[in-house]
Each structure stands twice: as structure tokens, then as C-alpha cells.
Amino acid sequence: MIDSLQQAFIEETRELLGELEITLLAVEDAPTDSELIAKLFRALHTIKGSSAMFGFDDIALFTHDIETAYDLIRNGKLGVTKQIIDLTLLARDEISNMLVKTGNHTQINEANTKKIIESFREIVSSFNKTEKKQLHAVVEPQSSSIDKSSDVFHHFHIRFIPGKDLFLTGTNPLMLIEELREMGSLVLSAHLDKTPDFTSLNPEECYCYWNAFLKTTKNLDDLQDVFIFVADNSELTFENISNEIPKDFEIDFAKLQNLVSQNDNDDFRAVLKQYFSVQKQEKQLEINTTQKQTQATNSHSESDSVSSIRVSSEKLDELVNLVGELVTIQATLSQVALSNNNNDMISISEEVERITWSLRDSALNIRMLPIGSTFSKFKRLVRDLSNELGKEVELSTDGAATELDKTVIEKLNDPLIHIIRNSIDHGVESPEERIKAGKPSIGKVHLSASQSGGNVLIKIIDDGAGLNKEAIREKAIKSGIIAENAELSDSELYTLIFAPGFSTAKKVTSVSGRGVGMDVVRRAIEGLRGSVQVSSELGKGTVITLKLPLTLAIIDGLLVKIGSDHYVLPLSSIEECIELTQDDVKKAHGRHVVNVRGGIIPYINLRERFRITENRPKIEQIVIASINNHHVGFVVDQVFGQHQTVLKSLGKYYEKVEGISGATILGDGTVALILDINKLTENEELEETKLASNSFK
Amino acid sequence: MSNSMVNETKQYLTFKLSDEIFGVDVAQVREILDYVKITKVPQTPDFMCGVINLRGSVVTVVDMNLKFGMKRTERTVNTCIVVVEVKIGDETAVLGALVDSVQEVFEIEPQNIEPAPRIGTKLNTEFIKGMGKRDENFIIILDIDKVFSTEELELVTESSNYKPEQ
Amino acid sequence: MPKTIMTVDDSASVRQMVAYTLKEAGYGVVEACDGVDALSKIDSESFSLIITDLNMPKMDGITLIKELRVKPKIKFTPILMLTTESQNEKKMEGKTAGATGWIVKPFKPEQLVAVVKKVIG
Numbered sequence: 001m002i003d004s005l006q007q008a009f010i011e012e013t014r015e016l017l018g019e020l021e022i023t024l025l026a027v028e029d030a031p032t033d034s035e036l037i038a039k040l041f042r043a044l045h046t047i048k049g050s051s052a053m054f055g056f057d058d059i060a061l062f063t064h065d066i067e068t069a070y071d072l073i074r075n076g077k078l079g080v081t082k083q084i085i086d087l088t089l090l091a092r093d094e095i096s097n098m099l100v101k102t103g104n105h106t107q108i109n110e111a112n113t114k115k116i117i118e119s120f121r122e123i124v125s126s127f128n129k130t131e132k133k134q135l136h137a138v139v140e141p142q143s144s145s146i147d148k149s150s151d152v153f154h155h156f157h158i159r160f161i162p163g164k165d166l167f168l169t170g171t172n173p174l175m176l177i178e179e180l181r182e183m184g185s186l187v188l189s190a191h192l193d194k195t196p197d198f199t200s201l202n203p204e205e206c207y208c209y210w211n212a213f214l215k216t217t218k219n220l221d222d223l224q225d226v227f228i229f230v231a232d233n234s235e236l237t238f239e240n241i242s243n244e245i246p247k248d249f250e251i252d253f254a255k256l257q258n259l260v261s262q263n264d265n266d267d268f269r270a271v272l273k274q275y276f277s278v279q280k281q282e283k284q285l286e287i288n289t290t291q292k293q294t295q296a297t298n299s300h301s302e303s304d305s306v307s308s309i310r311v312s313s314e315k316l317d318e319l320v321n322l323v324g325e326l327v328t329i330q331a332t333l334s335q336v337a338l339s340n341n342n343n344d345m346i347s348i349s350e351e352v353e354r355i356t357w358s359l360r361d362s363a364l365n366i367r368m369l370p371i372g373s374t375f376s377k378f379k380r381l382v383r384d385l386s387n388e389l390g391k392e393v394e395l396s397t398d399g400a401a402t403e404l405d406k407t408v409i410e411k412l413n414d415p416l417i418h419i420i421r422n423s424i425d426h427g428v429e430s431p432e433e434r435i436k437a438g439k440p441s442i443g444k445v446h447l448s449a450s451q452s453g454g455n456v457l458i459k460i461i462d463d464g465a466g467l468n469k470e471a472i473r474e475k476a477i478k479s480g481i482i483a484e485n486a487e488l489s490d491s492e493l494y495t496l497i498f499a500p501g502f503s504t505a506k507k508v509t510s511v512s513g514r515g516v517g518m519d520v521v522r523r524a525i526e527g528l529r530g531s532v533q534v535s536s537e538l539g540k541g542t543v544i545t546l547k548l549p550l551t552l553a554i555i556d557g558l559l560v561k562i563g564s565d566h567y568v569l570p571l572s573s574i575e576e577c578i579e580l581t582q583d584d585v586k587k588a589h590g591r592h593v594v595n596v597r598g599g600i601i602p603y604i605n606l607r608e609r610f611r612i613t614e615n616r617p618k619i620e621q622i623v624i625a626s627i628n629n630h631h632v633g634f635v636v637d638q639v640f641g642q643h644q645t646v647l648k649s650l651g652k653y654y655e656k657v658e659g660i661s662g663a664t665i666l667g668d669g670t671v672a673l674i675l676d677i678n679k680l681t682e683n684e685e686l687e688e689t690k691l692a693s694n695s696f697k
Numbered sequence: 698m699s700n701s702m703v704n705e706t707k708q709y710l711t712f713k714l715s716d717e718i719f720g721v722d723v724a725q726v727r728e729i730l731d732y733v734k735i736t737k738v739p740q741t742p743d744f745m746c747g748v749i750n751l752r753g754s755v756v757t758v759v760d761m762n763l764k765f766g767m768k769r770t771e772r773t774v775n776t777c778i779v780v781v782e783v784k785i786g787d788e789t790a791v792l793g794a795l796v797d798s799v800q801e802v803f804e805i806e807p808q809n810i811e812p813a814p815r816i817g818t819k820l821n822t823e824f825i826k827g828m829g830k831r832d833e834n835f836i837i838i839l840d841i842d843k844v845f846s847t848e849e850l851e852l853v854t855e856s857s858n859y860k861p862e863q
Numbered sequence: 864m865p866k867t868i869m870t871v872d873d874s875a876s877v878r879q880m881v882a883y884t885l886k887e888a889g890y891g892v893v894e895a896c897d898g899v900d901a902l903s904k905i906d907s908e909s910f911s912l913i914i915t916d917l918n919m920p921k922m923d924g925i926t927l928i929k930e931l932r933v934k935p936k937i938k939f940t941p942i943l944m945l946t947t948e949s950q951n952e953k954k955m956e957g958k959t960a961g962a963t964g965w966i967v968k969p970f971k972p973e974q975l976v977a978v979v980k981k982v983i984g
Contacts, residue, residue: 055879168932170941170963175984204938226981229964232955325753565736610739648755650738650748652790653850657740665750671736 009054010099016043017096018377024085024092025379031080040088041070047095059098062113065120066091072124084123089380091116153184153215155242156223157269161209163233168204171230177210179226184216185253189260189268209235211268213260215251241269246276313406316367323356323363324554324646330356331667364405364551371449371458372400374409378420382445385424392431392442393424399449404456405551408528412458412548415521419460419544420445422517427464427542437539439463451550455530455572458546467536469493491629494534498522526678528552529570529661533629547572552647555664555674558623559643560636563612566672568643568664569634573625573677577639580620594622594633603633604684606675609659627681634677647674658683703810703827703838711800711836712779715767718800720829720836721781727791729799730778742852743769746795751780758793759845765820770795783845792845803836805829810838866911866983867891871901871927872945873919877968881914884972885979898922902930905937912983913937914966916945917953925953925960932961941982 020043027036044067051059066088072078094113158180162173180186188210195207214223223238224231245251256275263271330352337349375397382395404412428434428443435441446461469490476482476496488496498518525532530548549556549572557568558577580603584594593602603622607613615637622633645664650673654660661676709720730751735758737747744763748755758778762770770776775798782789813825820837824844829836843849868890872878882892893908895901897919905913913931917924924944931937941963946953954965966978 057879057883060883167939169958169961170939170982172941172982175982178984179981229958229982232958328753612739650755651757652785652847653745653757654738654741656851657738659740660738663736663748663755665753665755669750670734671748671750671755673736673738 006054009051009056013047013051013059013099014096016047017092018373019043020092021089021380022376024088025383027080028082028085034074037070037074037080041067041074044070056098059095062091062095062098062117065117065124069120069124078123083119087116087119091120153217153242154219154240155245156212156214156216156220157237157239157241157272158212158214158223159210159235159237159268160212160227161235162206162230164205164207165233166206166230169230173206173208173210173230176226176230177212180212180214180223183218183222183226184214185251187213187253187257187260189263189271211260213256213268213272215253241272244273244276249276311366316406320363320367323360324648326356327360327646328665328667332669335667360554364554367406367551368403369406369409370401370403371409371412371456372397374413374416375400375447375449377413378416378447381417381420382424385421389425390430391424391428393428393445394442395420395445395447397447402449402451402456404449404548407552408548411524411528412546415524415546416447416458416460418517418521420447423460423462423464423542423544427462427466429465456548456550458548460544460546461541463541466538466540466542467494467497467534468538472496489629491533491535494536495532495628497534498532529555529572531573531628555645555647555662557643557645557664557674559640559666559672560621560623561638561640562606562610562636563614565612566640566666566670567606567636568645568672568674569623569625569677570674571642573627575624575626575631577621577623580622580633580635582618596624596631599631601631601633603635604680605635606680607635607637609680609684625677627678632677632681634675634680645672703807706804706806708802708804709829709836709838710779710802712777712794712796713798713800714762714765714770714796718834718836719761719796720803720805720838721779721794721841722838723802725781725783725841727780727782730780730793732772732776732778732795735795745850749778749793751791751793754791756780756791756793757850758795759850760795762795762797764844770797773797775799781841781845783842785842785847790845794841803829803831805831805836805838813837865889865891867893867908868912868914868979868983869893869895869901869904869910871895871898871913871915871919871924873897873916877916877945880972881975884975887972888976888979890979898924898927898930901927905931905934910937910940912941912943912979914943914945914979917957925956928957928960928962943978943982 020040023036023039023043027033027040030036044063048060048063048067051057051063069078069084073080073084090112094109094116097109160173160176162171166173177186177188181188189212191209191211192207194209195201201207216223220238220240224236227234227236230236256272259275260268260271330349334349334353337345378397379395382393385391386393423445424443428445429437429439431441434443444461444463446459448457448459448461450457472493473482473488476493476499477484479499481496481499482488498521522532525546525548528548529552530546533545533547534542535545536542555568556571558571558574560567560569578596580594588594591602592605593600595601601622601624607616617637620635620637621639622635623639624631624633643666645666647662648664650657650660650663659676659680660673661679662674663671664674666672708723710723710726711718711720713719730749733749735747735749738745741747744760746758746760748757750756760770762768776795777799778793778795779799780791780793782791784790809830810827811830812827813822814828815822824839826838826840829838868885870878870881870885870892871894872881873896878894878896882894885892890911893904893910895904898915899921901913901915902922915924915927919927922930928942928944931940931942942961944953944957944962944965945968946957946965957965963982964978966975
């Protein structure tokens, strides 16, 4: 059980650290916002408190001094400075490292943590003239908020008759009385009349009982809390007698206590009444008939107004799987209904289909998260990178509410980081260069996300130096990526920066420029069935656009047949389908190209690629797709049309097979393979270059 | 392997591949299916028949005859797919084995199991747990965890240059 | 003289947490890893309070409480149980066995100190 608690603690702390970072960056822009500062303090306080509970003593110790500093800040004794923010950000990173335990040790960078603690201590010591206070944990009763000072006083008559065996449970009733005393002004009467005579007295039994009058801002729940452990074997009564007190009446507690102590009998209430009426007679009071009843309202804690529930990813995946299976079997149901020609069945199956699609949409929607959290992480990245590289860069975002599948967001993280690094490192110029170019010294990087059709578009826009077409061309020719006389459109040229081994960076920094980054980025995006496009203007800036499908689990495909098997091509890349006759093939004289409205389009004959020999039809179909800004055709036997279906993995054994991205189950129960047309095209190009270079030998 | 690897009495599902009888620990057998349409995955070796739909899951099917170097399994009324579970590292994988026919389940005691001969079978001895004796016949008891290991099955055939059609 | 508390729990991390929290609040703390260990240490000094988990090997918390109450020195010493929400019936059982009160797990350090203060000041 402790392991799962610790895991829960680790997850919660990671979340807290994330919020801490966001709040810190926000406080940097609003250093006097008390709410934000309170938030910072709370986060540190919680981390310090719970970390000790789960064996992360080092985190607790480390956070202690930081919390002290923030306590001073929230009390206005210390102001927020850049140094403090920097230190706290570093501290945050250290705490994050400390959460990782290998064996019994946490990963502590002693040098760093020592430096940070010393810095904080220095900051604090300038306000701490007295000797180090021992930090007392905040004593909070578990119910109502204590920070509220309510003007409303309640007056209670409390009667506490403990059970005889009170002492045998180790209870000290005087501690309970003390607790009451701390809650307000107390008048107490102890009664010994139930004590038996000496000979029959059992010193281990409790005969004493109490009456008390308490004026307090606390409410009944708080009172009952005091007696929580003894409630079941004591007689307890609480009476709110506020309305027996004359309005605006100042109670003289010392006097009342004297009065009560003189009366040993149980008529405590009578004594009280007497006191109040005497006072009423002595002073002429105006009785206010309108007595406002103000309920001590419990303020809502600072939880979000949107209630949410944490669900493990595995449970979600399972749900999506089951829904996927339902979709599949429902397709079979529809088919069977149609073939049986039973009208009742057909209308039922249509209804089932409608509900199943809704269910599928809901299930997939659960996995959707706003991309905003990813965006806000980058603010920190941009800040750090700007510092490191000596550039001044501001990050702006829009479309943070745009939602994407959780897995897509996770896998987008690294590619986005790399693109942003690239923009800052190579795109945005140094402040001096910018001023010389007539630009503001602070560069801008803008992240935007929006939905368009079944896709999400993410743009990374910088106002830096833009891409140099000539430099790219030169580099590409030198690296052998393109031929010297190759004709490429601007967008095709820009896309070359994603080719493996390509980099025009004059200087390889620690951050980027090694030429391994951008092609990995493209691969990652394609792995998500997305695409990358680049546009740029020299001197003005660059825009990188990522197009991603809304979900990975369902694929919008084009269903085709080759031989006796069915295949699915991703619909998003497909532009048109045309016929390929024997004539067309002859005209091309052995090359795999076809003339479409004047343009030459190369194609891949999938039959040949997949070594399918059976049943070749006389007339075949070419599916023309747009891949990396040029058109490629894929030859199949038959095209059936659009088909939306659940994507299934082929499993371990097929991991090395290139060109197939998964499988799907069709309505008739057979398996169709989903083609990775990008990979197929790439491999084909590699093949042809090999062939071409071979023919020169 | 000079010793038979079997210490306990177990039950074995037996099946035929060409003329030979093979056995698999019944504990690893999930179910037996009649022949269904198998979708071939391109660029995989011949013995990888492809994948089938098993109640919504995509399951790989291996042609056992081809895997063991014999002629391709002929599709007859007796042809079956034996769905088995194998251990791959920490995980369990489900696979289908395409066989000529399925025989009975036999119980064989360890003393009736002899170690695999070094020569005489065309098989990699790694695949054989032992030779079970039953009446006059030998049953080749397979270690399917080895037969269906990832290294064995994840081979990809090279797409060699193809000639464009004239 | 600071008050000394014994904390009994087979989970080292909870024990450590309790010890750390109470030491920070000014109490002395002695740790025991289960009932048997607790009973062997209980006579070593004068304890103002004993905090014990209920689910422990060798001897469960309720049994420990009963054993402790039999000892003359501990007859009136406050004993607190660490329980989980789902163990509500244990609270009553514990009280019948002689426990003073309880703390519900998981708890925040400040909650622990609040209850301890409540019981022994």
C-alpha cells in the first residue's frame, strides 16, 4: 500500500511542481499579486509537508528554507525579485530530481541544493534578527476554515459528563477543557457531586463532570470535534444559547466565573440566566428584535470549479479498445442485417450504428486534452534558451484550448521542443543584428493551435532571419540529397531541411545544429500520421506548420483491394483516383509514371512491391496522394471508397516491416492492412536512387 | 540439449505436420480454430502466413510446415489453427499455428520422454523439449516459447530489385 | 523535559514521517517496528503517548493496545491508533480495547500534530 501511496505522492508532487513553475513565471510579471504568492507558498508548504510523510526527507529538508522565505514574502516582509524567482525555479528542478529514487537514494545534486539553500538562507537572514524559530506545524482543525475571522460570536452551554472508565482509555479530560478554553472565552464549573464516599471510591474511575459556557467564533462542528474521541462513552450536550444573551451585552467573564464557582450544584443554566437578567436590569438595553442570522459560511477551497476525476491511461485505453471492438462488430451487424433483407433488423442495426458512433466519439473525446499545458511548458524553455543563447525572445501562444489526443500531445512534446530550439538558435537573430535590420531587439516566437476539418494545425512562427533558399540548395547538393540541376519549388526546397544529415548551421551549438534534429522531428510527426510544411521569407521569418489527425485510434481511410486482400490508405493524404489502363503503361515505356492533365506523376505498383501475382485485372486504379509536397500514385486493383475504422497494431512480430502501419477489421470479419504511404514512397525513392547509381557502374 | 527438459507429467495436444506428430503443452493452448482467411503481410517470410481476426484481436498465424522446412501446408478440411500463448520476456503473446490436423490430447510421464536427438530431425534442437513415447510412436514435444520467439519471427524479407513490367 | 512519544508502525516511511513531524514539533520520539518491538521498548523510558498502526505483522494494533493496557505503567497513558477510512469498525474495537483516539491515514503532518496536541498538549 505504501508503494502506491508513494507513487500517488510522486505524481501529485510532479503536478504541484508543474503548477509551481507556471505560477513562478506568472509572478515574474506580477510580483505583487498576493493570490499568486499565496499559491506559491501553499505549493511549497504542501510539498514540504507531505514529502516527509513518504520518506522524501531530503525534499522536506530542502524545501524548509524556501518555504520560510515565501512565508516572509506572503506577509509582505520580503519582495519578489528576479533572483528569488531564478532560485525557486532551480529549486523546483532539484525537487523534481529528488523525486526519482534509485534504491534507497534520491538523486540529489549536493552542490546545487547546497547553493540554493544558502542563497535562500541569506535572503531570509536579513529579516530574521532573532534566533532561528522552531517551525511549528500549523494546527488546523479539520472542519471550518480558520483564516476567516468571523465577527459572529456564538454562545454555547456545554455539558460534559464523561463515562466512568474515561481514564482507562488514557484520556485526560482536562486536555479537553483546555481545548475549549483555546476556542474563546470560557466559564467553567466542575462538579464533584457524583463522587462516591471515600471507601467506595475507585481512583481509576472518573466521577467529575463539567458545565461550561463558551463564547466563541467557532461553530458546533468545531465544538463536537473537541470531544470526538470520548463522544461515544460520555454524555454530551451542546446548546446554542446566543439568543438568551441580551444584544450588545458585554459579558464580564471574571465576574461570571466567580458566580458560577460559588454554585456547585448542577443548575448551571439557572446561574447563567440570573447573571444575564441582573445585568439587563442594571443597564437599560434596547433589545433589537431584528437579529441577523448570519451563517458562518465555509468558503469554497481553492479547488477548480470544474470537477474532474483522475483516470489511469490503461483504463482509458481499455475503454477505447472495447469501443473499437463494438464499432467493428456493429459493422458486421449492419452487413448481416442488409443481406438478410429484414427491415426490422435493418432499422435496429441503423440505430445501433448511430449509438455506436456516438459512443466512439465520446470515448475518443475522453482522451482529448487541451494543448495549453504543453504550450505553457514552453514558456520556461524559451526563457532558459534565451538566457543561454544570448537572444531576447518572447513566446506568445494562441489556441491553447485546442484539444488533441493525449498520446499525440505526449509525442508532440519533443518535436516541438526541437523546432522551438531551432527557431531561437538559428531563426531569431541576436539583439544587435535585429536592431541593425530595423527589427525590435526582442524576437517573437508564436505557437498557435487550431482545428481544421479532421485535423489539428499547429504553427510555430518566428520573426527571425528566415530560411536562405540558396544556402539550402547548396547544402543539399553537397550532401547528395538532390541533383545539381534538380528543379524544386520553394516549399520543396524548404522541406529539405528535414532530410537526414542536413544542417546549414554554421556553428554547432550545444542546442542544435548537429543535423540530427529536424529529420527526427519529421519522422515523429509522420509517426503520428501527420505532416510538416515550411514556409519562409528571407529576413522576415519562418512558419512551420504541423498537421495532425485528431485521433490515433480511428483512421479515416480509403478502402482498396489488391489480389484477394483489402488494404486501407490514409484518406487525409489522398487527392484523387483515376484509371490506369494497359495503354497508359505502354506509353510510359517502362517507367512508372503517368500523365495526369499534363503533369507527370510517378507511381508505385503495389502488386509488384507486395509480390502479389494472382488475378491481375486489365484495368487498374491509381490512387494519387500528396506526400511531402509532391504527388505520388499507388496502383491497386479496385477502390471501394471511404472507410472509417479502428486502427489495430499488428504486434511485435511485424515491428520491422516497413510500409504497413497497422491493421483493421472490416465488417465482414477479415483483416485489412493499413498502408504507410510515406514510408512506401521513401523506400521506393531509395530503391530508385540505388538502381540509378548502379546503372552508372 | 542432452537432457530432456520435462520433469512433470503433463498433458499434450498433438497435431500432425506432414507425417510427423508434434505435441504442445496443453496449458499453452488457448483454442483451436478451423481454417479462416488469413491476410498476408507483405515483406514477411513465407512461414508467416499473416494475420487473422480473433474476436476483434489481430492475431499472427505461422505456417508450421514451412517454419520447419517442410512443404507449405495444404488447405484441407482438417487444416486447423491452434491458438497458443507464448512467453516473450515478461509478456505473453498470442499466436496461431497452422497445422495439417489436430490429434488427441495425451498425458505423458517424464520417464517416457527422451531427450531430443542431435541429428535425425530437420529441426533446430532448441525447439524440442523432448521426444515423447506413446505406444510405438514418437511425439516431438515442442518448446513453443522458442519456436515463436521474436528473433525467429520478426524477420523481414529484403525487397530485392524488381523488374518493371514491359 | 520534552514529552516522549512512541510510534509503532511496520512501515518505515510512515514511522519516519511521524518521527520527523513530532520531533519538529518539539516532542521526543522512539520508533518501534511492530507490537513485539514496542513491548520490548516500552519500559525503557516514560512515554507520554503511544501512536500505533493497526495493521502490523507479528502482533496487530488492537492486540498491542490490550497488552499495553495491562501494564500498570501504561494503564492511563494515551494511545492513538492509525486507521484507514475503510476500517471504521476498528475504531470502536480499538476504543473497547482501551485506545484513546485515532488518526485517519493518510494524514498531513499538521493533522498529526493537532491530534497529539489535543491529547497530551
